[in-house]
Amino acid sequence: xxxxxxxxxxxxxxxxxxxxxxxxxxxxxxxxxxxxxxxxxxxxxxxxxxxxxxxxxxxxxxxxxxxxxxxxxxxxxxxxxxxxxxxxxxxxxxxxxxxxxxxxxxxxxxxxxxxxxxxxxxxxxxxxx
Numbered sequence: 001x002x003x004x005x006x007x008x009x010x011x012x013x014x015x016x017x018x019x020x021x022x023x024x025x026x027x028x029x030x031x032x033x034x035x036x037x038x039x040x041x042x043x044x045x046x047x048x049x050x051x052x053x054x055x056x057x058x059x060x061x062x063x064x065x066x067x068x069x070x071x072x073x074x075x076x077x078x079x080x081x082x083x084x085x086x087x088x089x090x091x092x093x094x095x096x097x098x099x100x101x102x103x104x105x106x107x108x109x110x111x112x113x114x115x116x117x118x119x120x121x122x123x124x125x126x127x128x129x
Contacts, residue, residue: 002026014086034072096119
C-alpha cells in the first residue's frame with residue numbers, strides 16, 4: 001500500500017496557473033504508474049493525466065489540450081501536475097492515484113480509475129471567471 005498526500009490547490013483566476021504536488025510513501029514509488037483524476041460537484045471522477053514509472057505520459061487531450069503537464073521526481077517520491085491557462089471548467093477536487101500493479105503501462109486502461117489501488121485525499125482547485 002502506498003500513502004499519497006496532495007497539495008498545491010487553491011483559488012486562481014481564469015488564465016492563471018497552479019502546480020499540484022503528490023507526495024508518496026510506503027512502497028517502491030519508482031515502479032508504479034501514477035495518475036491525476038478530478039471530480040467536479042455532481043459529476044463522475046474523470047481522468048486527467050498519467051505518467052509511467054519510466055517516464056512516458058498520457059493525457060485526456062479533450063480536457064487539457066496541452067495546458068497541463070504531468071511529471072515526477074523519483075528522488076523525492078513526488079508527482080506533479082502543472083496546470084496553465086486554467087478555465088472555470090477546471091474547477092474540481094483533484095486526486096492523485098497510484099496504479100494497483102507495478103510495471104504497468106497501458107494508456108487506455110489508465111483512464112479507468114478502478115485500476116488504481118491507492119488514492120490521496122484530494123485537493124480543491126477553484127478557477128474564477
